[in-house]
Amino acid sequence: MLTRWTTESEKEQLLGLQTAEILDLNARKEFQRITELTSRMFMAPIAIITVLDEHRQWFKAPVGVDMDGSLRTDAFCDHTIRNEGIMVIPDTHLDSRFSENPLVTHKPNIRFYAGVPLIMESGHAIGSLCIIDTQPRTFSEEQGQQLQAMAAIVQAQLHYHHRIGKINEVTGLPNRTQLKLDLKSLCILAPGSARGLVLMEVLNHASLLEMSNALGLNYVEQLMRDIAKAVTDMTGPHATVYHVGLARFAWVISAGRQEDEEALVNQLLEYLQKPITSADLRFELQPRAGVVRFYLNQDEVDDVIRKAMVCVQQAGYNARSFHRYEENEDSLQQRSYRLLRDFGRALGNGQLRLVYQPKFDNHSFSCKGLEALIRWKHPQMGEIPPSEFIPLVEATPLIHSLTRFVIKTALAQVAAWKAEKLDLQVSINISPRNLDEVDFPDYLNAMCNQHGVPLENIVIECTESDVLTGHGTVQALQQIRKLGIKVALDDFGAAYSNLASLKNLPAEILKIDRSMVCDIDTNDRALSVLKSIMTMASDLGYRLVAEGVDSAEVFDLLVSLGFDEIQGYYFSRPIEASEIRKFVEERNRYANGK
Template sequence: MANDMIVQLSDQDWEELLHEKDEKLKRALRELADVRYALDQSTIVAITDQRGKILFANDQFCRISGYERNELIGQDHRLLNSGTHPKSFFKQMWATIGAGQIWRGEVRNRAKDGKFYWVDTTIVPFVNQQGNIYQYVSIRSDITDRKLMEEEVRKSEEQYRIIAENTSDIISMIDKAGNCLYLSPSHRTVLDHDVPEEKIQNLLDWVTKEDRGIMEYAIEHVCSTRKEYTAECRLTSGGKQIWTETKLNPILDESGEVHTLLLVTRDITERKHSEETIHHLAYHDALTDLPNRRMYIQHLGREIISAKRFQSNLAVLFLDLDRFKDVNDSFGHDVGDLLLIETARRLKTCVKQGDIVARLGGDEFTILVSQLSGRKHAEEIANRIIQELEKPFVWNGHEFNISCSIGISLFPDDGEQAEDLLKRADTALYTVKSRGRNGYDFFDPTMETKSLERILMENELRKAIEQKHFEIYYQPKMDIGSKQLVGMEALVRWIHPELGMIPPNRFIPIAEETGMILPLGEWILREACRQNKEWHEQGYELKVSVNLSARQIYQKDLVENIRQILNDTKLDPKWLELEITESIFVKMEEATPVLQEIREEGIQISIDDFGTGYSSFSYIKSLPVDTIKIDASFIRDVHHNQESQAIVKAIVTIAESLNMNVVAEGIELTDQAEALQLNGCDQGQGYLFSKPLAKQDFDHYLKAK
């Protein structure tokens, strides 16, 4: 009975065991099916015999190669040979798997349609009980995209290497301490030396001692802010010193910290020399080499601050030469220039060291007397100047005499601002001249009373603006070489019903001072845009330039007004250029964002009358400016004066380095135009091409052109 029970249990166990094994087999088969599906979707699988004949090819193999399964079975992998790899490549592969070892490598194959593809390949040999290889299983992954990317990276790296090794700039990589990690070969040419890279320890060793702090600060700034920084400093090598501009860029690690810096260093020595020339021209009178108005105002401002601090006094003397025009008319401008040079020399002998003698223009000079002991001190200097200038001037064996008139203002009695002191000294000068010249006088508040003529002019101007007694004249801008018309400048003329045409120099200053320039300027801009749009519709697509006064720049709603005018007239902003004067540098911080906003509208900006006393390229570089217009005073003698030619060339050089255009004003002679071309200035305007023309005359001019 016990034996029967054991048999029954054994049968039950047997059934359970069979069931369990059946389930395990089913699971294994499902798992194998899943693995096969996964392999078919992502991996190329092939089985070959010991001779390399394909016995099995999965779906992915067929998809990637483009062959049907029956086209692959029985073939060997030479069917897919792309010709990329040498015979030694496959010889080494067969040697490895023939020895029973697994082979891994990257293979480039050719699909049925002729396209190439890359596969990451693993070949596993299978050995029977006798130790003989009877088949190989190869597992491949498509890496075509990765290989293409690697090739692109390789080409990119090659391109950057070629650029780095052939650029005229010095490209370097340094650590935070300035130690060189990489240095492009161009350092030998730029710095004119033969020092090998391995002997170059630290980039800071090249920087002059005076400028080393600049570069150290630049490195520290980039490391702390993780932002690009540009520094200008001098480098010394091979016994010479050059100016360089270096752009420092941070290279961040995975944590976002700066671990190295990429530097691009450019030789700007020529530009710096040009800037120094321009800087001197910007702050000095070209004829006498005295400080000009801008330098004088700046120095006067500093002296006022010092005088306030130490409670000292100053005097401003404003003088001009009496009947200087008669000298020019009688003896010519060359003699007049010699007289001005001699006047400047004599004036400098009348003041002590530390006082400033400046030429404002024409025959106008001004003297700043610091550490003034009192009113009598100023009188002594004025008398000394009058006596010195009364001495005969000798030219070419001829003697002639000339006198001067002087107006004097005192700090702090007559004002505490530079412009106020200068203006009131000028007012006192006008009083001296009005009563007969050849003398001096101190400013008195009663002198500021407006003349009857000024009051009448102001009233008439107000009525003229209300009744629109103005007309726009247009002066062509030309390409000097081709005589091609490239644009025009809009110039306002006041047509008085009784007095006729009144020139701008008589009413524009009054409009500026009274604020009437705002409605007048808006009318000029609107009329110029409207007329230009009309010419565009007739087929004449030209840019019109309109003068923008300093008073308008600081107008609160200027940009919105310009935008509205362009919208009303339907003139594309690219056909409008606004010309500003150098006086904006006085309040550059306020003007810059306004000009930037105008420029963002697509309107171009030009600096008019460049070189008349305010300009400095340290400011120009900071302003959103497209064009520099060289003042006519530099053009007048450019065809025979080497100094004027040097000025033009220096301006053109700097403008080109800042991607600015240059236009010459006041061209009257063919020789002037030729001299401008020789010195790099290709555009200009002046009577050589055309005087300003009324609208109907400009219509005829356009048709003729």
């Protein structure tokens, strides 16, 4: 699986590409010769080297097309970089992913496509070498190998041009490439000696890009030059300072006492925390730094820059300006990366499944509803808690695929139960990012129709904070309610819980978080708060659901208070779909007996 871009690393990659002039491939005749040769080799009317940035794909050294690129959302290349090898589309008209693509229905009228991702030394896929035809065609395995060989030539040229510059063009300081070379040289000069690598980020990527948008690139570059001078002056003539990222600087120190190392770094941090004047403007920086101790051997040197980046990131997580590298934190981060890397594969090979947690209906004493919950059994790591992988996935475009997997799986199961005369309402959790999709309500409606599931059998759950802070989420939920699908506010009470906003939120079910109910049998204040919420919610017409109920005492108290539904381990743990019929029938027989 190729390294996937998060939004932050995408921006860093873009600026790195600009610095190395890779986006100016048209100026390099060797790349034009490669695409011309590729076009002739495969008798393809179009051959292109494509490069992606955050919003667009750019056509570089093109043959047979006079366009300079397209939106990234339309880019075949955006699909190609997600593959480990070649991607071939023999006939785009027969591929539902591309049949309505503007590049198919309009210029350049792509009918056949074959592309190979171009991988930088960092592991990032930056674009592709592709051939295009306006007619459908077949593509043999041998031809695929030949195209991959041509892509390898492009990559070699890209690597060469990337390596050729070892000086940051803005600050004039040696860059990350030079740092890597110098670390390898130190391994030869002083093998086995202890050193420390300091990495300092003076501005985070988001702030830097906002500044660039507001003031222009010239101001940002001048600020980087002034900061570089300040860091160089503070570290003294015996230290070599490297400009290793957008606003990141690094230098190597001798491994002395930790107290002395921290004193040196904190002195520089204190200096940079003061307002700095650059180009007649005053700026407030947000510097943070990390220190990694390492020994001068090849294995440790190869990994020390990555460890320093982990260190700086951890300083940000902890809201601190300084952090020292810790192995356990790094292990957790590497685990998170592996999970995110493997999740795309998990979506397609049966590692994911849904379990269902029954809800107790307080009016009939039966079970009429369930909540669909995702589970992941990793082939090597075993069961992965949703609390671990969902936040990772939610920060990437994979959340859209996950939500659609859950919707399709849950609806198919509801349809199967209905065919067995088992009528159940199922709640499905969604992300605020799903609500930002323009067609999400229509997608829900279409999926319900496709599976023959009545809309009233579905409840959409989203957290209150998501609704209040998401863009366009309220409007999307209103559309979902108009369809006849119920909307529930999940985890109410877990965050800031703006009570006044309840009158405006487009929901009819209020799910009270376990933190609000777990101790009501022993805490009078907690019980009073819950009763107040119940009164307010009832007056506003909400149906009340308590979740996370794990004890008989709390369960009985909630029943007496008149909650509409109760959900938690006391009533039932989440169970497999195959066990639902037995559970529901036994529960409902018991309820009817009462």
